[in-house]
Amino acid sequence: MSSVAVTAQTAGEGAAKVAAQRRAKRSRGSTNRRASWIVYALLGITLVVSIFPLYFTLLLGSSEPIAISQNPVPQWLPDLSLFTQFRTVIESTQINFWLALTNSLIIAVIVSAAVVLFSTLAGFSFAKLRFRGRGPLLVFVIATMAVPTQLGVIPMYILMSDLGWIGKLQAVIVPSLVAAFGVFWMTQYLSEALPYELIEAARVDGASMIRTFWSIALPAARPAAAMLGLFTFVQQWTNFFWPSIVLSSSNPTLPIVVKSLQANYFVDYSLVMGGVFLVTLPLLVIFAFVGKQLVAGIMQGAVKG
Amino acid sequence: MAVLTPQRSAPDSGAPQRESRRIGFSQRLGRWDVKLSPYLYISPFFILFAVTGLFPLGYTAFVSVHEWSLLGGQGDFVGLENFTFVLAQPTFWKALVNTLSIFVFSSVPQVVIAITIAALLDQNLRAATFWRMGVLIPYVVAPVAVSMIFGRLFADQYGLINAMLNTIGLDSIAWHGDRIASHVAIATMVNYRWMGYNALIFLAAMQAVPRDLYEAAVIDGAGRVRQFFSITVPQIRSTIIFVVITSTIGGLQIFDEVRLFDSIGLGGPDQNWMTTVVYMYDLAWGDQHSLGRASAVAWMLFILIVVIGLVNFLVTQRISSNAAVKKPKRKSTTGGNA
Numbered sequence: 001m002s003s004v005a006v007t008a009q010t011a012g013e014g015a016a017k018v019a020a021q022r023r024a025k026r027s028r029g030s031t032n033r034r035a036s037w038i039v040y041a042l043l044g045i046t047l048v049v050s051i052f053p054l055y056f057t058l059l060l061g062s063s064e065p066i067a068i069s070q071n072p073v074p075q076w077l078p079d080l081s082l083f084t085q086f087r088t089v090i091e092s093t094q095i096n097f098w099l100a101l102t103n104s105l106i107i108a109v110i111v112s113a114a115v116v117l118f119s120t121l122a123g124f125s126f127a128k129l130r131f132r133g134r135g136p137l138l139v140f141v142i143a144t145m146a147v148p149t150q151l152g153v154i155p156m157y158i159l160m161s162d163l164g165w166i167g168k169l170q171a172v173i174v175p176s177l178v179a180a181f182g183v184f185w186m187t188q189y190l191s192e193a194l195p196y197e198l199i200e201a202a203r204v205d206g207a208s209m210i211r212t213f214w215s216i217a218l219p220a221a222r223p224a225a226a227m228l229g230l231f232t233f234v235q236q237w238t239n240f241f242w243p244s245i246v247l248s249s250s251n252p253t254l255p256i257v258v259k260s261l262q263a264n265y266f267v268d269y270s271l272v273m274g275g276v277f278l279v280t281l282p283l284l285v286i287f288a289f290v291g292k293q294l295v296a297g298i299m300q301g302a303v304k305g
Numbered sequence: 306m307a308v309l310t311p312q313r314s315a316p317d318s319g320a321p322q323r324e325s326r327r328i329g330f331s332q333r334l335g336r337w338d339v340k341l342s343p344y345l346y347i348s349p350f351f352i353l354f355a356v357t358g359l360f361p362l363g364y365t366a367f368v369s370v371h372e373w374s375l376l377g378g379q380g381d382f383v384g385l386e387n388f389t390f391v392l393a394q395p396t397f398w399k400a401l402v403n404t405l406s407i408f409v410f411s412s413v414p415q416v417v418i419a420i421t422i423a424a425l426l427d428q429n430l431r432a433a434t435f436w437r438m439g440v441l442i443p444y445v446v447a448p449v450a451v452s453m454i455f456g457r458l459f460a461d462q463y464g465l466i467n468a469m470l471n472t473i474g475l476d477s478i479a480w481h482g483d484r485i486a487s488h489v490a491i492a493t494m495v496n497y498r499w500m501g502y503n504a505l506i507f508l509a510a511m512q513a514v515p516r517d518l519y520e521a522a523v524i525d526g527a528g529r530v531r532q533f534f535s536i537t538v539p540q541i542r543s544t545i546i547f548v549v550i551t552s553t554i555g556g557l558q559i560f561d562e563v564r565l566f567d568s569i570g571l572g573g574p575d576q577n578w579m580t581t582v583v584y585m586y587d588l589a590w591g592d593q594h595s596l597g598r599a600s601a602v603a604w605m606l607f608i609l610i611v612v613i614g615l616v617n618f619l620v621t622q623r624i625s626s627n628a629a630v631k632k633p634k635r636k637s638t639t640g641g642n643a
Contacts, residue, residue: 035431053446054454073465118349118350122349124346125342126347144354147358148610152362154365155367158596174357178349213346238445240448240564258453261453262568283447287441287442291441292438294441299509
């Protein structure tokens with residue numbers, strides 16, 4: 001780890017990336033022998049276990065409700081009747097599918113952008129600026145990561161209902177705008193990836209602090225900021241606990257749609273499963289494009305409890 | 306490492322000196338800029354966190370000593386009555402035991418499976434990225450969706466899991482009836498979503514293990530399995546503890562999976578799989594509408610999590626100070642500052 005840190009310090013992100021790649025290449029496998037077929041077979045099983053539950057929703061979505069109640073796997077291949085379920089879910093007035101999709105998107109985008117911006121600002125300050133109380137404040141941030149703030153839901157609900165925000169998106173957005181983890185993550189990254197020389201050079205050229213942040217720190221923080229944004233997005237998109245308390249099925253997010261599917265049609269598992277797949281699909285599509293970055297993020301320590 | 310030291314001291318001496326060359330108003334402005342900016346940049350986090358994180362936690366204590374109805378609002382001060390009421394409820398204790406039981410069923414197998422997958426991914430694979438992405442797919446499936454799907458797979462009648470048990474000659478299990486079985490089913494959902502994620506954390510730790518250790522072991526005649534248990538596992542010990550701690554904090558707050566496991570979502574007719582967070586939810590937003598009692602539960606759960614977290618932390622400190630091995634990036638920073 002320390003060798004990577006020094007490279008990053010002296011040569012910026014490009015060199016760090018190269019070093020990391022080199023490290024990954026060198027260290028792959030306990031020996032240089034190619035993995036045996038047993039390894040591939042076991043990984044194949046893992047992959048099947050990972051994907052089958054999703055495939056299963058397609059199977060049940062394609063089947064008749066009667067068949068589902070008599071057979072664990074009514075058919076082994078999905079068919080076109082799946083689209084009938086999709087259409088029913090999308091067109092149902094009780095489900096509000098498009099509204100839920102838009103709401104989920106709005107919440108996830110705004111929260112991700114805010115978490116990235118505020119975390120990078122604070123991370124820049126903690127990593128590169130000197131000020132009184134810096135040490136204790138940073139310890140405070142780290143300590144709060146272990147605090148289950150979820151358990152403050154009751155006063156939060158009282159607050160939201162006093163503000164008249166129950167049922168509105170801001171009730172979900174505002175409490176999620178900052179994350180202690182994000183501040184910690186950006187502090188870690190910037191203290192390694194942003195050389196002091198760059199900041200100094202900008203200051204010598206007469207740049208104000210905010211200009212230095214905007215033109216020097218923010219571009220340097222881009223790789224870590226992108227990962228933080230991705231993880232926040234996934235977290236918000238799949239979030240259920242707090243949204244289910246303050247939102248209702250008349251103004252839902254996608255996870256709330258899953259709950260109302262079950263409440264409305266709990267007998268018709270064909271429809272329910274079609275809906276479950278439809279709700280999962282957007283994030284699967286996004287995953288196809290950014291999965292690689294998510295993998296890299298987790299392996300670099302973008303760990304979230 | 307040599308370049309690090311002069312860099313560190315630079316901003317202390319460098320920045321103010323250069324500032325002082327300017328004169329008059331702009332100089333004073335520049336100095337305020339340097340002095341106030343650091344606080345300005347961290348203030349959004351601290352202000353928002355105080356309002357949305359700390360204040361609610363503290364205020365929970367205030368609500369918990371009052372009669373407080375969901376619809377009627379604040380009532381009389383009742384002291385510890387809410388706590389004594391909750392502690393006298395068999396449901397509270399049942400929910401607490403359920404939570405701990407589900408936690409045990411999810412954490413131990415999860416760590417074992419994740420380390421196994423990580424060991425497989427650590428081999429010299431073709432298309433390594435493909436396999437890594439593959440095991441991460443469950444992470445992007447929302448817990449509510451996972452719960453719905455596994456609710457079908459674990460259906461008591463005509464569920465796939467029971468059908469498979471029958472095929473190998475075993476009896477069907479009442480996944481929604483038997484208490485332990487329902488805990489296993491819910492733990493399976495948690496494991497499904499997090500095993501690949503944790504495997505990648507372990508994989509990163511495994512790749513940081515110095516390779517010459519393995520070379521030395523090979524020379525000493527150690528096989529693959531021996532290498533794994535004598536080198537890999539001890540070397541990634543601090544990462545294992547880290548994963549256990551994070552899964553503890555998450556595992557004690559299980560909610561989504563229980564809410565979707567049956568159509569009512571309150572842990573079954575006999576509260577067989579109700580967790581403490583679901584119990585809290587039911588007190589506040591269920592029939593009782595008692596925010597006061599719910600706050601009492603929240604506060605007790607909070608203390609429980611903090612205590613378990615502290616115990617975890619102390620054990621970690623003990624173990625990692627005993628082992629003079631290099632720790633992963635994140636651990637060492639947390640330990641150093643806290």
